[in-house]
Amino acid sequence: MTSRSIVTAAGTSGARGRSASRTPGHLQKPGSTVVLERDGDAEVKRTLLPGGLRVITEHVPGVRSASIGIWVAVGSRDEPLSVAGAAHYLEHLLFKGTARRTAAQIAEEIDAVGGELNAFTAKEHTCYYAHVLDEDLPLAIDLVSDVVFDAVCAESDVETERGVVLEEIAMRDDDPEDLLHDAFCTALMSDHPLGRPVLGSEQSITAMTRSALNGFYRRRYTMPRMVLAVAGNVSHRGVLTLVRKALRDRLTGDRAPLAPRTGRARLGASPRLVLHTDDTEQAHMMLGVRAIDRHDDRRFTLSVLNAALGGGMSSRLFQEVRERRGLAYQVYSSVAAYADTGHLSIYTGCQPDRLGEVAGVVREVLREVARDGFTDAEVARAKGSLRGGLVLGLEDTSSRMSRIGKGELAYGDYLTVEQTLERFAAVTPEDVANLARELLARPLAAAVVGPYAHTDDVPVQLHEVSK
């Protein structure tokens, strides 16, 4: 098909490392292209193609590879309870064959060039991606598009893949940290869809039909819900040509992309303790509080708080639990931000007879932070840590592709790396202390995997740390 004319909505000269257009992707003019960033040779551009597909690319100077991902705004939270795990099951199924390729052919084509082709399903999105040498980008775009748009979903493949998904659930059950993470989400968000495991349950997977999966596929995998992102040694124009070739007559119609999800999750029941009794060597514990959603401007403050609390070797938790007392090998905090809620949590694993002591130390750290915040030196270090980590984390084309693709899906609005660094730099110790005080006054949720028969045997206190 003939391409629409490409309109460059922003001038070619822009501030170094600043975004040149702030038009969100879902409000972009159909057929237009905007420059989101231009910084020397580096460039980020976005085009809205007919059919409602957003294509966003980053030209990364000096690399020999390219990564392409199709991000779909569909995840496990979109599943009715009766088909829990459908999004992930479907992700497996799409690789089992398309109108043009068998599963073996898909595998052979990517292996032949030494590329990586894979996918992952999360609570709010699913991503299909490939990482290849730049010369193999045409193949990668064709393969990923084929899988996402043209899978067959044959009945026999649904049966074969059911076994694989059940094995993946069993494998998760044998990994205490993975199991714990799922249990923690249940402890914190109860029966809200965000509280359920992405994998579904043995029951829901066993009962899943081809018709349910295919229906989910046909209804949910529409272009307005998708972003196609490419980063590496690529040109925006070249990528558009390849995408048009791969998708041909699918690129029709004036459909607007879906706006990012917003709102406020109705989480219902209070946080609680969830125990998985298991004869493990360590007791594995995760505890935390409901926090802020990804649209909350304080997310930069929360990142600083998280880094100072349990992000690195010099963080409070690492120093108190591991360095001073030798109580654990692993102890860290982490943050999750969904469209309408989020959480701040702490993980650690230790000998079961020490869990009471470890939980006590963790509570004491949280109590101090809730009361006094962090020192100026700690906040400065946390900010330095985020700055270095962000830049070092963007060295490969896969992480650059994820930044632009996931960012587009989640925010629409584009932030340059420089702008993100400025937001971190602007966070003050007072901001951190205020947020810590607010969040740590909330009820705690906890999950434990370990050799305890009843929740009463678990030596972890759930009342707020400020009390």
Place this chain on the structure above:
Amino acid sequence: MTSRSIVTAAGTSGARGRSASRTPGHLQKPGSTVVLERDGDAEVKRTLLPGGLRVITEHVPGVRSASIGIWVAVGSRDEPLSVAGAAHYLEHLLFKGTARRTAAQIAEEIDAVGGELNAFTAKEHTCYYAHVLDEDLPLAIDLVSDVVFDAVCAESDVETERGVVLEEIAMRDDDPEDLLHDAFCTALMSDHPLGRPVLGSEQSITAMTRSALNGFYRRRYTMPRMVLAVAGNVSHRGVLTLVRKALRDRLTGDRAPLAPRTGRARLGASPRLVLHTDDTEQAHMMLGVRAIDRHDDRRFTLSVLNAALGGGMSSRLFQEVRERRGLAYQVYSSVAAYADTGHLSIYTGCQPDRLGEVAGVVREVLREVARDGFTDAEVARAKGSLRGGLVLGLEDTSSRMSRIGKGELAYGDYLTVEQTLERFAAVTPEDVANLARELLARPLAAAVVGPYAHTDDVPVQLHEVSK
């Protein structure tokens, strides 16, 4: 101290992507510098400093980061049985404080710049490394050198860290795949030091003394056993200046580096089955044969064999076990190459009642490969896969640092990426078939973690696949 004059042993014009000098590091002239590769802006150089320290650097054009690692030719195989786990325990201990820095200061300095500072211990080497923004390289070289050469090993830190190492052992015990790997090495190599876990045992760690650890440190951590490797946006001359500043008066004496270890391991007892009874959801199985050492020229052939057998999605094992039958989520083969022996192994995990079927399918695949080798298409694909994987795997400075540092320790001799690709390209289907026939006629070893009370209950056959 004053630096010796730098002699460039090779001319400045060299073949593109070819090594310009083939002098092994341990035979290099003291004080001299050789150019190992020059390809456009990229350059690999090695200097032998007084004291016997080899410094090898790679200038990577277009990146903003740098990675530094000190590779020590000491690992768990160098431990007497009575101090099993000493190399790894020591690796922990070195971060607990130096003459100039407390453990907290070490952590604070690296966190402040958002860098990564860490270490790992293997059977034949230990590596201390940092990954930082290029502007922070002076700090990174100073920190890593300080930790490796000037740690205090205080009695109280030995006690605190004992708890951490015991937690790490407990964590390994809760991870079926990690536990399985250790069990497989025992099944294959019995009581040879290579058959023992790097972590040591609960008993050996509990009994470890400060004097044993410090003695191990003083005797083993000598410059002739070390390679300091740096890759990224760096110059060789600049790195040498930083290393001289960090190590000062330690850089004295005309000591020659140790030649890489060679020989033939005396493995003694025959391979067998090792079972860890555990109430896991999946039965986890690893089985394999003794293979070739890293100095064996057929290592390139073995890589092709491994890729075709179980390296990617299109490999025989993945297709037969997962794609056709849906029997497992994970199934892959892997290769280990030590100085004087090695192994080829297969991992999979499945429902315990299907283990017999899975093991049967794996045996049948191995039998066919031993008899017929692979098709030309499979070998071509495996070679393509290795080519792409090698190049894509060298995108970040950490992997480039590892390539030159570990390579120098293991081989002395330097191979450019281009030369490695040529070696893969030269492998023929006949080479692969011959090696498969030879290796797969050897006795199998197997390890299983799963809900079986006795080895007799495990449905895995150990007789050679060719029978």
